[in-house]
Amino acid sequence: xxxxxxxxxxxxxxxxxxxxxxxxxxxxxxxxxxxxxxxxxxxxxxxxxxxxxxxxxxxxxxxxxxxxxxxxxxxxxxxxxxxxxxxxxxxxxxxxxxxxxxxxxxxxxxxxxxxxxxxxxxxxxxxxxxxxxxxxxxxxxxxxxxxxxxxxxxxxxxxxxxxxxxxxxxxxxxxxxxxxxxxxxxxxxxxxxxxxxxxxxxxxxxxxxxxxxxxxxxxxxxxxxxxxxxxxxxxxxxxxxxxxxxxxxxxxxxxxxxxxxxxxxxxxxxxxxxxxxxxxxxxxxxxxxxxxxxxxxxxxxxxx
Numbered sequence: 605x606x607x608x609x610x611x612x613x614x615x616x617x618x619x620x621x622x623x624x625x626x627x628x629x630x631x632x633x634x635x636x637x638x639x640x641x642x643x644x645x646x647x648x649x650x651x652x653x654x655x656x657x658x659x660x661x662x663x664x665x666x667x668x669x670x671x672x673x674x675x676x677x678x679x680x681x682x683x684x685x686x687x688x689x690x691x692x693x694x695x696x697x698x699x700x701x702x703x704x705x706x707x708x709x710x711x712x713x714x715x716x717x718x719x720x721x722x723x724x725x726x727x728x729x730x731x732x733x734x735x736x737x738x739x740x741x742x743x744x745x746x747x748x749x750x751x752x753x754x755x756x757x758x759x760x761x762x763x764x765x766x767x768x769x770x771x772x773x774x775x776x777x778x779x780x781x782x783x784x785x786x787x788x789x790x791x792x793x794x795x796x797x798x799x800x801x802x803x804x805x806x807x808x809x810x811x812x813x814x815x816x817x818x819x820x821x822x823x824x825x826x827x828x829x830x831x832x833x834x835x836x837x838x839x840x841x842x843x844x845x846x847x848x849x850x851x852x853x854x855x856x857x858x859x860x861x862x863x864x865x866x867x868x869x870x871x872x873x874x875x876x877x878x879x880x881x882x883x884x885x886x887x888x889x890x891x892x893x894x895x896x897x898x899x900x901x902x903x904x905x906x907x908x
Contacts, residue, residue, distance in 0.1 A: 624658025631655055673713060675699040676720050683723055684790040688824060690866070697724055697906035711737040715747045722754045723792070725868065725905040727761075730754040749786050753793065756783045756800060760872070763803045764897050767875040768882065773804045780804070791817050791824070798830045799872050805841065807834040825863045832860050833876045840876075843883040850884060871900035 631651040638648065679696035683689060700720045708714045714737035722730035731754050737747040759776040766772055780800045783793065798813035811834050814827040821827075839853035857880060865873070878893035 620658045624655050627651060627658065628655035673703075673716050676703070676716055680716070680719050680723055684792040686821070687792045687795055688826065693723070693905065696720055700724060700906075705733055708733070708736075711741045711744045711747060714740075715744065715750055718747070718754070719750045722750055722757065725757075727754040727757045731758075749788065752779070752783045752786060753796065755779050756796060760796065760800050760803060761901060763800075764872050764875045764901060765894075767803065767879050767894070767897075776800055777804045777806070789816075791820060795824075795826055795830070798827065802830055802833055802837060803872060803875060805837060807837050810834050810837075826865060826869055829861075829863045829865065829869075829873070833873060836860060836876055836880055840880050840883045853880060853883060856880075866905075867900045867903045868905070871897045874900065 631648050634648045634651070638644070676696065676699045679692055679699060682692045683696060686692070700717075703717055705714075705717050708717060714733045718730040718732075718734035718737065721727075721733065731751060734747050734751045734754065737744060738751070741747070756776070756779040759772070759779045763769065763772045763776050780797060783800075784797060786793070794813045794817045798810045798817070801807070801810035801813065811831055814830040814834075817824050817827040836853070836856045839849065839856040842849040843853045857877075862873075874893040874897040878890045878897065881887070881890040881893065
């Protein structure tokens with residue numbers, strides 16, 4: 605029974621609760637004695653108020669934390685459905701910074717925090733807190749989903765930095781298979797799958813995921829750009845197989861229309877273009893695009 609009483613409470617909260625109860629009893633006894641002796645009771649009112657605050661601190665904190673998490677969940681879900689909405693991402697960043705993750709006590713709260721961290725590009729932090737959630741409940745589905753997405757994001761980043769590393773591409777392909785097996789779908793996940801398949805050279809799957817997004821949102825610029833880059837990727841393969849196909853690749857690069865995108869989106873675009881210029885034998889330009897990818901990925905998605 606005693607364990608249940610303090611369940612999901614931090615150590616300092618338990619201490620505050622116990623001390624608050626002791627102070628409340630002392631104040632109550634003082635008031636009773638004061639009434640019997642007909643003394644002024646004003647001196648006991650501050651003690652009584654402090655005792656009530658100490659006893660109710662945990663509940664007050666949980667209400668405040670709960671309100672912050674309502675905002676985080678709303679912002680996260682809105683951004684998952686529309687990854688081009690930078691205003692929502694900014695709101696998510698503001699609410700995310702209000703949370704002290706050391707106070708989180710449940711798999712649900714830890715997972716919400718981890719999901720927000722993942723959407724803000726903090727994939728290592730996301731995995732740290734989602735693992736804490738899974739330590740509490742290894743079968744908690746939303747936590748496994750967030751972990752799969754964060755691990756895929758990290759694998760995408762590695763291939764973006766080394767677009768021709770076959771070992772990293774193979775690792776990414778495995779992460780994408782796990783991500784693709786999750787039954788719940790959203791535009792963010794579809795775009796990440798499209799991006800990942802593009803980097804591994806699986807242009808058919810990349811187009812499929814991009815078209816899934818376009819079916820829901822015809823104006824989604826990133827999805828249209830991924831389809832263009834898939835055409836470039838296919839010409840890269842053909843040029844590697846037969847250098848006589850260089851003209852087709854050059855034409856695809858000329859037809860490629862750059863769309864204003866976020867820094868991270870510029871990074872995977874740079875990775876594909878780096879491969880294209882390697883196939884064309886222009887290693888200087890290829891290295892320039894590889895350097896651009898590194899610069900773009902080094903920029904955080906939000907101000908800490």
